[in-house]
Amino acid sequence: MKKLLILGAGYAGLAVAQKLDAVSRGKSQWEITLVDQRDYHLIQVRIHEVAANSIPAEKVKIPFNELLDGRNIKLVQATIEKIDPNAKTVQTSAGLLQYDRLVIALGSETAYRDIPGLQEHTYPMKSLQDAITFRRAVIDAFKAASNPDEAPLATPDERLTFVIGGAGLTGTELAAEMVDFCSDLVKRIPMARKAYRIVLLDGADRILPQLSREYGDYVRGELQYRGVSVLTKAFIEKVEPGKIYFKGGKMLKGKVLCWTGGVKAPTILQESGFEVTKDGRIEVDLFLRSKQYSEVYVVGDNAVIPDRRDGNGGSVPQTGQYAEREGELVGENLWDEERGIRPRLYIPFSLGTAISLGRDEALTISGPIRLTGVPGRLAKNVSYDNYEWNIRWKPRLLNAR
Ligand SMILES: Cc1cc2nc3c(=O)[nH]c(=O)nc-3n(C[C@H](O)[C@H](O)[C@H](O)COP(=O)(O)OP(=O)(O)OC[C@H]3O[C@@H](n4cnc5c(N)ncnc54)[C@H](O)[C@@H]3O)c2cc1C
Numbered sequence: 001m002k003k004l005l006i007l008g009a010g011y012a013g014l015a016v017a018q019k020l021d022a023v024s025r026g027k028s029q030w031e032i033t034l035v036d037q038r039d040y041h042l043i044q045v046r047i048h049e050v051a052a053n054s055i056p057a058e059k060v061k062i063p064f065n066e067l068l069d070g071r072n073i074k075l076v077q078a079t080i081e082k083i084d085p086n087a088k089t090v091q092t093s094a095g096l097l098q099y100d101r102l103v104i105a106l107g108s109e110t111a112y113r114d115i116p117g118l119q120e121h122t123y124p125m126k127s128l129q130d131a132i133t134f135r136r137a138v139i140d141a142f143k144a145a146s147n148p149d150e151a152p153l154a155t156p157d158e159r160l161t162f163v164i165g166g167a168g169l170t171g172t173e174l175a176a177e178m179v180d181f182c183s184d185l186v187k188r189i190p191m192a193r194k195a196y197r198i199v200l201l202d203g204a205d206r207i208l209p210q211l212s213r214e215y216g217d218y219v220r221g222e223l224q225y226r227g228v229s230v231l232t233k234a235f236i237e238k239v240e241p242g243k244i245y246f247k248g249g250k251m252l253k254g255k256v257l258c259w260t261g262g263v264k265a266p267t268i269l270q271e272s273g274f275e276v277t278k279d280g281r282i283e284v285d286l287f288l289r290s291k292q293y294s295e296v297y298v299v300g301d302n303a304v305i306p307d308r309r310d311g312n313g314g315s316v317p318q319t320g321q322y323a324e325r326e327g328e329l330v331g332e333n334l335w336d337e338e339r340g341i342r343p344r345l346y347i348p349f350s351l352g353t354a355i356s357l358g359r360d361e362a363l364t365i366s367g368p369i370r371l372t373g374v375p376g377r378l379a380k381n382v383s384y385d386n387y388e389w390n391i392r393w394k395p396r397l398l399n400a401r
Contacts (some may be wrong), residue, residue, distance in 0.1 A: 001031040004334065005090060005099035007080050009036040009064065010044065011323035012300030013105030014391060017073045026072045029338055030101070031069025033074045035092060039064055041391065042128055044107075045320045046384065048170060051131035052177030052232040053184065054140075054359050060128060067391055080106065083272035085293045101295050103271070103330060104282065108301040108318065111180050111262035111279065117239035118165075122259035125170055134258055138181065139164060142256045144194075146189040153195035160196035161254035163244060165236060166261025167200050167207035169319075169355065172261065175200040176357045179226045199254065201231040201244075202261070202264075210317060211353065215365065218372075236261075251383060263318065265302050277304055286345045288330055299326040307348055316348045324387070354380035 004020070006013045017034050043060040050057050064075050073081030078094035083102070090097045110124040123134045144150065145159050153160070162178060164171045178198045186193045200207070200223065207230060208216040220230050235247040244252045265280035274282050275292060282298045283291055284305055290296040300323035305316040316322050326346060333343040354376065362376035371379050 002100040004030040004032050004101045004103070005085070005097055006034045006103040006105060007090065008033070008105035008107055008300070009034045009038075009041060009075070010105060010107045010300065011320040012327035013103060014041055014067070014105050015324045015327025016105070016297075016299065016331045016334075018067070018071070018391065018395045019328040020073050020334050021073055021088055021331075022395040023394070024335045024338075028072070028335055030334060031074070032072060033076055033097065034064075034065070034068075035076045035078055035080060035097065036089070037077070037079045039077050041067060043384070043387070044126075047128055047131040047176040048125060048177055049356075049359075050128065051125060051134040051174060052181040053135055054177050054180060057132060058130055062391070071395070080268065082268065083274075085273060085290075088295070099295075101294065101297070101334070102293075103297045103299060103327075104290075105298075105300045105323070105327065106266050106268070108263035108303055109266055110259065111264040112259070115236055115238060118236065118259055121239045122165065122257040125174060125258055125260050126263075134256070135181075136334055137256045138178075139185070142185045142189050142192055142243060145192055145195065153191060155194040156197040157195040158242070158253035159255050160192055161199065161252075162197070163201065163252060163254035163257045165201055165244070165257065165259045166203035167204075167230070167232070168260065169208065169210065170201075171200060171258075171260035172208055172223070173356050173363060174258065175228050175230075176226070176355075177222060177359070179228060180221075180359045190198050197229060199226065199229045199231060199251075199252065201234040201236075203233065203235040205232050207232065211355075211365070215363065219325050219355055219357065219363060222361075222363075226358065242395055263301065268301065285332065287343050288326055288346055297330050299323060299330055305346065305348070309348065317350075320387075321350060321389045322348060324390070351383075354383055356380055 006016050016033050020028055020155050040061040040063045046060045049055045080091040080092050082091040088099050110126050112119040124130045164175050182196050206216045207220050237247050238245045270276045281304045283304045284298050288297050288299055290298055301318040307314050307316045329346050354362050354364040356362040360377055362380040364371040364376040364379040
């Protein structure tokens with residue numbers, strides 16, 4: 001049997017394995033091995049909800065054994081240390097693995113853009129542990145502020161100022177969830193009611209650059225209505241404990257600072273000899289194969305895929321929705337290849353975008369349809385349920401055995 005090694009079992013990597021196993025009804029000649037450092041699939045698109053105590057951590061963890069039980073997919077729980085694309089091997093903490101075909105789907109890491117102090121003094125929001133640590137820091141800030149030995153709280157008070165840097169999807173949704181989290185906490189600590197402040201900031205002149213300006217302005221208005229201070233054109237120059245310094249000389253004090261302002265691919269890709277872009281990603285062709293090594297596929301956040309919908313030569317967005325479809329295409333193409341069928345080109349498309357505006361409301365845009373408030377949130381919840389159904393039950397229905 002030929003060896004298919006999939007590095008990373010997130011949105012893209014899991015989709016490759018599940019799709020290939022399902023469409024081949026477990027009869028593929030590929031010996032499928034998934035390698036991941038975790039023993040669970042992380043619903044990464046919801047970790048900010050854990051961070052703001054909207055949902056429990058268990059809700060975003062699906063153990064791999066629940067997803068892979070009874071499938072012809074082997075899971076190796078290990079850390080990937082280095083890829084040797086010439087020898088077709090991958091060094092992991094569990095030993096050396098060989099492959100005939102490789103899929104790289106390692107997701108992204110927080111990018112700190114060489115801003116002094118940013119990494120040292122801010123909380124990231126990429127892993128479940130990041131979300132849990134942030135949640136703890138917010139609760140601790142409220143507890144400390146209510147300590148009778150502390151000075152009385154001012155309005156607003158830097159000890160209860162929560163700053164989120166980076167107003168893309170993650171930062172914006174976190175700011176909105178924080179409104180609900182802080183209102184819960186002041187129910188227990190009424191003296192903090194007028195002291196807390198949530199600040200969302202970005203160096204650009206607007207928030208949510210992935211949406212049209214009209215939608216960005218709508219979300220900004222909604223956040224401000226809920227009491228979030230939104231600062232744009234706020235370029236961070238350096239960060240010290242509890243202090244953010246901006247270009248132009250201004251400074252903001254805050255107790256808990258979270259950075260969601262950028263991602264990059266893991267350095268392991270460059271260290272393994274792949275030619276990478278400025279943010280560490282690998283350029284692929286329209287079959288999602290590396291341009292350097294045709295037996296290597298790259299999917300999800302690690303890939304730079306030309307987006308033919310974009311007249312300015314842009315690339316496909318790095319989101320869970322695209323990552324899943326890219327993975328599915330590679331799974332289907334591997335099965336087609338076995339049967340002598342020509343591979344399909346990747347054609348990116350989006351079902352829409354949903355931005356939560358707290359626990360009960362969201363803006364959901366799908367083609368010409370725009371839903372706001374509670375209907376928007378219900379539509380977003382449907383997209384979450386749909387994804388979970390796709391990974392839990394769809395492969396079993398497609399491939400009952
Ligand atoms: C808070 C937040 C909110 C988001 N909201 C949305 C949203 O609303 N909609 C949307 O579409 N997208 C959203 N995204 C983006 C989305 O989560 C990513 O684009 C998507 O997860 C990328 O999928 P992937 O398969 O490339 O990587 P991932 O899903 O991150 O999977 C990578 C996998 O690789 C494993 N891995 C990494 N390094 C190693 C190593 N060295 N050894 C072993 N295993 C390793 C990881 O454990 C992980 O399982 C959000 C992201 C965040 C952080």
